[in-house]
Amino acid sequence: MGSIIELFFEAFKDFITIGNFLYLIGGVMLGVVMGSIPGLTATLAIALIIPMTYHMNTVTALVMLMGAYKGGCFGGSIPAILISAPGTPSASFTVADGYALAKQGKAGKALKMALTASVMGDLFSDIVLVLVAFQISKVALKFGPPEYTTLILFSIAMIVSACGESFVRGFIPAIIGMFIAMVGVDPITAHARFSFGVPELYGEFETSMIIGLMAFSEVFVQVEELAKVRFLKAHLPKAKHPDDNRITKKEFKGCLKTIFRSSVIGTWIGALPGIGTTVGASVSYNAAKRASKNSDEFGKGALEGIAAAEAGNNAVSGANLIPLLSLGIPGDLMVAILFGAFLLHGVTPGPLIFQQNPDVVYGLYSGLIIANFVLFAIAYPSIKYFKKLAELPAQYIFPVVIIFCVVGSFAVAQNIFDIWVMLVFGIIGYFMRKFDFSTVTLLITYILGLKFERAFRQSLIMSDGSPMIFLTRPIALLFLVLTALYLFFTLRARYKESKAVTSNG
Amino acid sequence: MVRFFKKNACTIVGVLLVAFSFVMYFIIIPNQVKHVEGYGISPQAFPRLMAILLFVFSIIYTIQSYRNKEQEDSYSHSTREQFIRFITTIIITVVYIICIGKLGYVVSTVIALGIYLYMFGVRNWKITIPVMIIAPILIKIFFTYFLNMVLPRGMFI
Numbered sequence: 149m150g151s152i153i154e155l156f157f158e159a160f161k162d163f164i165t166i167g168n169f170l171y172l173i174g175g176v177m178l179g180v181v182m183g184s185i186p187g188l189t190a191t192l193a194i195a196l197i198i199p200m201t202y203h204m205n206t207v208t209a210l211v212m213l214m215g216a217y218k219g220g221c222f223g224g225s226i227p228a229i230l231i232s233a234p235g236t237p238s239a240s241f242t243v244a245d246g247y248a249l250a251k252q253g254k255a256g257k258a259l260k261m262a263l264t265a266s267v268m269g270d271l272f273s274d275i276v277l278v279l280v281a282f283q284i285s286k287v288a289l290k291f292g293p294p295e296y297t298t299l300i301l302f303s304i305a306m307i308v309s310a311c312g313e314s315f316v317r318g319f320i321p322a323i324i325g326m327f328i329a330m331v332g333v334d335p336i337t338a339h340a341r342f343s344f345g346v347p348e349l350y351g352e353f354e355t356s357m358i359i360g361l362m363a364f365s366e367v368f369v370q371v372e373e374l375a376k377v378r379f380l381k382a383h384l385p386k387a388k389h390p391d392d393n394r395i396t397k398k399e400f401k402g403c404l405k406t407i408f409r410s411s412v413i414g415t416w417i418g419a420l421p422g423i424g425t426t427v428g429a430s431v432s433y434n435a436a437k438r439a440s441k442n443s444d445e446f447g448k449g450a451l452e453g454i455a456a457a458e459a460g461n462n463a464v465s466g467a468n469l470i471p472l473l474s475l476g477i478p479g480d481l482m483v484a485i486l487f488g489a490f491l492l493h494g495v496t497p498g499p500l501i502f503q504q505n506p507d508v509v510y511g512l513y514s515g516l517i518i519a520n521f522v523l524f525a526i527a528y529p530s531i532k533y534f535k536k537l538a539e540l541p542a543q544y545i546f547p548v549v550i551i552f553c554v555v556g557s558f559a560v561a562q563n564i565f566d567i568w569v570m571l572v573f574g575i576i577g578y579f580m581r582k583f584d585f586s587t588v589t590l591l592i593t594y595i596l597g598l599k600f601e602r603a604f605r606q607s608l609i610m611s612d613g614s615p616m617i618f619l620t621r622p623i624a625l626l627f628l629v630l631t632a633l634y635l636f637f638t639l640r641a642r643y644k645e646s647k648a649v650t651s652n653g
Numbered sequence: 654m655v656r657f658f659k660k661n662a663c664t665i666v667g668v669l670l671v672a673f674s675f676v677m678y679f680i681i682i683p684n685q686v687k688h689v690e691g692y693g694i695s696p697q698a699f700p701r702l703m704a705i706l707l708f709v710f711s712i713i714y715t716i717q718s719y720r721n722k723e724q725e726d727s728y729s730h731s732t733r734e735q736f737i738r739f740i741t742t743i744i745i746t747v748v749y750i751i752c753i754g755k756l757g758y759v760v761s762t763v764i765a766l767g768i769y770l771y772m773f774g775v776r777n778w779k780i781t782i783p784v785m786i787i788a789p790i791l792i793k794i795f796f797t798y799f800l801n802m803v804l805p806r807g808m809f810i
Contacts, residue, residue: 203801316714320670323707327677327700334686334696341686341696371742371772372735544780547769548788551762554749555792559802564754571746578739583666601699609693 152282159510163207163518171208172515175215176523182216183223184534185542190220191481195362196549198355198489199556206493206508211515213489214465217482218270218519221425221462222527225262225454226534230255238425238464241433241457248449253385256393259531261451262458264395265407267524269459272411273418273466274516277473280419281509284474285499293606294617298627300600303421303477305631307592309638310427314584321580321590328357328590329597336605348565354488356557357594360570361587362485364553365577370546395451403455406436410456414463419470421479425461432460466516472497473509478595481588487595492560667715674708742772757807762789 175197182193193216201209224239229246242262249258291299308318331342332350343349387393395403410432417428436456437446446453464480471477476498478484490497495505502509557570577587611617618624658665678701686697745768752761766785775781796802 199802200796200800314717316710316717319710320707320714323703323710326703327707330700330703336692337687337689337696339687339689339696341700342681344685368739368742371738543773543775544770544784546773547766547775548784550746550769551766551789551792554746554753554762555758555796555804558753558805559796559800562803564750564805567750567753571743571750575743583663605693605699611693613693 152278155506155510156278156513159507160514162507163211163511163514168208168211168515169522171204171212172215172519172522173526175212176219176519176526179216179219179221180223180226180523180527181219183220184226185545189366190217190223191485192363192366192549193217193220194482194485195358196552196556198358198485198492199559201489202492202560206490206495206505207511207515209493210486210489210508210512211519213486214512214516215519215522217465217486218266218462218523219527221270221465222263222266222458222523225266225458226259229258229262229454230534238429238461239457240426241429241461242454244447245450245453245457248447249451249454251385252392252449253387254392254449256387256531257391257395257399257451258454259534260393260395260528261399261403261454263524263527263531264400265403265410265455265458266462267520268407269411269414269461269463270466270523271517271520272408272459273415273463274513274520275466276415276419277466277469277516278513281470281474282502284470285502288475288499291499291623292621293603293610294621294624295627296603297600297607298618298624298631299475300477300596300603302627302631302634303471303479304593304596304600305635306421307479307589309635315639315642317583317585318589321585321587322593325590325593326597326600329594330601335598335602336609348563351561352491353566353569354491354595355560356566356569357573358485358488358591359553359557360573361577361591362481363549364570364574365581365587367546367550367553368574368578369581370542399451403452406440406452406455407459409435409439410459411463414460415467417460418464418467418479421471421477425464425480428464429457429461432463433457469512469516473501474499476599478592481591484588484591484595661718663718664715667711667718670711671708671715674704674711677707678704738772742769745769745772753805753807755807757809758804759789759793760809761807762792 178197179190179193183190194213197213197216201212204212221238225242225246228239228242229250232243232247246258246262249255304322308322309315327342332352333339334341340350413432413435414425414428417431418425433446433453433456436452437443440446440450440452442450442452465482468480468483469486471479472483472487476496478487478497487497495501495508553570553574554567557566558564560566580587580590607617608615618628682697682700682704686700688695688697745765749761749765752765755761763785766789767781770781770785793804796804
């Protein structure tokens with residue numbers, strides 16, 4: 149533990165440079181702006197930032213991306229509170245209480261509580277990440293290919309069952325993600341495969357794929373909707389009392405327990421692959437409601453409700469990095485995109501990262517923690533301007549987003565082919581959204597695909613082709629049993645749910 | 654015909670996925686993945702396993718969709734106008750990508766941005782014209798001078 153703290157403080161000192169701070173501030177601001185415009189999300193922000201980070205130092209690039217993500221997570225609460233339109237899906241649990249307070253002239257109070265809870269939840273989660281990830285990685289270093297195969301299988305099972313209502317709608321994109329991962333070069337024989345004679349397909353195209361699936365597909369969805377939507381305006385009463393614009397000591401004390409509880413819940417959820425910020429916000433909100441003496445006020449303007457939802461959803465973000473850094477498994481969309489950024493900078497996330505790139509890991513930790521203070525320092529004094537942000541017309545923003553998608557796809561490899569890849573994945577992503585297939589599952593299994601195949605085939609090479617190797621090694625067997633149990637209980641719960649719906653309706 | 658496609662959109666997607674898994678298993682994998690001995694299992698085995706899984710899940714999906722025709726599906730709610738807007742965006746983007754390599758980034762982006770703004774329902778030309786000229790130039794300056802990245806060059810800039 150001592151060496152972790154030493155390394156952390158060493159990296160902390162190295163991190164503090166004007167350049168790092170400027171990029172971090174830029175990332176946070178961009179995240180807040182993007183998160184606060186309904187229709188734009190934190191994910192979209194980081195998908196568009198990735199190509200810009202190509203020439204940056206690895207730590208600076210990752211911290212800028214994480215800053216944007218943290219800013220975006222909080223930014224989503226701004227339109228939720230001011231115009232009752234959550235900027236991000238996870239902010240939907242902030243809408244009821246936040247907008248109710250705003251209608252009473254207490255928008256400032258609601259926004260300040262959202263910001264405070266977001267920052268505290270995030271900070272808690274980052275500290276847990278610093279303390280836990282290295283310990284898990286030490287265990288993971290003992291894993292061989294069979295253990296990795298079953299661990300990835302378990303992660304995929306969790307991701308598939310967490311995405312969407314139907315198992316089948318989760319598995320199909322997961323398999324397609326695996327197929328896309330196979331395009332290029334065979335990980336064992338190094339022969340070209342699925343390249344159809346196109347040399348560009350031998351290389352990697354993560355960045356264009358991420359931009360297409362996550363950003364350009366959103367453009368297609370919005371181009372259908374936006375022409376109908378009028379500009380959203382916040383018509384809210386002004387504060388009647390100075391206290392309406394700030395959090396009093398008593399209110400802060402009253403919410404502290406809720407913030408702490410939600411931070412623990414959010415961190416736990418974030419550390420599990422595939423669950424994500426929306427569930428973090430929902431579980432935290434419901435837990436706070438059950439525990440509160442004023443549960444009747446929830447949904448009608450309870451500060452505790454805002455604190456719970458915001459601390460819960462932001463606490464997911466730091467903990468999300470635990471499986472990524474310790475096991476090399478991206479558990480959610482943002483981390484999957486971040487995985488692409490790691491690879492773009494020549495760093496492979498996984499247990500070895502603590503030995504091979506400690507400077508990157510501890511630099512990232514420092515940046516994550518500082519990003520919380522930067523977010524607070526930027527957002528707190530500018531709360532009065534947020535109303536304007538939430539009213540920014542998305543009709544002007546999306547065309548510019550298209551240009552960023554095109555330029556960003558081109559910029560990494562200076563290749564027009566990558567723009568075509570982006571467009572193709574944009575179209576695929578659009579249809580997937582239309583038919584309720586999870587783009588998140590596709591992206592994550594694409595990232596895990598090659599790792600899974602390599603580990604699976606290496607295991608079979610070790611056992612001369614016998615699949616019994618997965619049953620004779622205890623840890624591999626444990627993950628297999630966990631996978632089977634997880635799928636069984638999830639399927640059973642869904643079956644019961646659908647049966648209840650049928651009998652009620 | 655259009656009504657049939659809209660009503661059976663999910664079933665059709667399921668059938669297409671089944672067909673894709675067949676094509677994958679019998680045509681693409683044998684032609685695109687080289688069979689090599691001595692690596693535990695054949696390099697074709699893993700892709701084939703995935704093709705089989707895709708086949709199984711696509712069959713389940715097709716049956717579920719066929720049985721549950723009235724299921725609320727966002728695709729079937731897309732209007733003709735929305736679909737045309739989607740196709741138009743693809744066409745404009747295809748033309749834009751072709752032009753960006755031939756005309757250069759700035760000229761093609763200024764034109765494309767104007768068209769995109771119009772598509773998104775912006776009709777105020779006092780705002781559109783400055784946005785379509787200033788935004789591409791700012792992006793060019795940002796990428797070229799701040800990020801040291803080269804943007805596509807063609808006949809113009």
